[in-house]
Amino acid sequence: MTEDETYLRARQLEVLTGIPEATWRWWAHVGYGPESFKLGPRRRVWKKSVVLAWIAEQEQRTTRGGQVA
Numbered sequence: 001m002t003e004d005e006t007y008l009r010a011r012q013l014e015v016l017t018g019i020p021e022a023t024w025r026w027w028a029h030v031g032y033g034p035e036s037f038k039l040g041p042r043r044r045v046w047k048k049s050v051v052l053a054w055i056a057e058q059e060q061r062t063t064r065g066g067q068v069a
Helices: 010-017 021-030 048-062
Strands: 037-039 043-047
Touching (some): 010 021, 043 048
Antiparallel strands (some): 037 043
């Protein structure tokens, strides 16, 4: 793991985004949201860089307004 690569658990993602931990777990279960993987038999993690890229993509795809008439 490089210095700039951090692995986050669902609880940490809740703090980062305000999206509940259970939602992150559900999204991973159904294949929605940023890619995640398991470290060991039970610990699911997300790469912080992947999560931030996914958030930026969501922002770009869903931003409305901001145009001057």
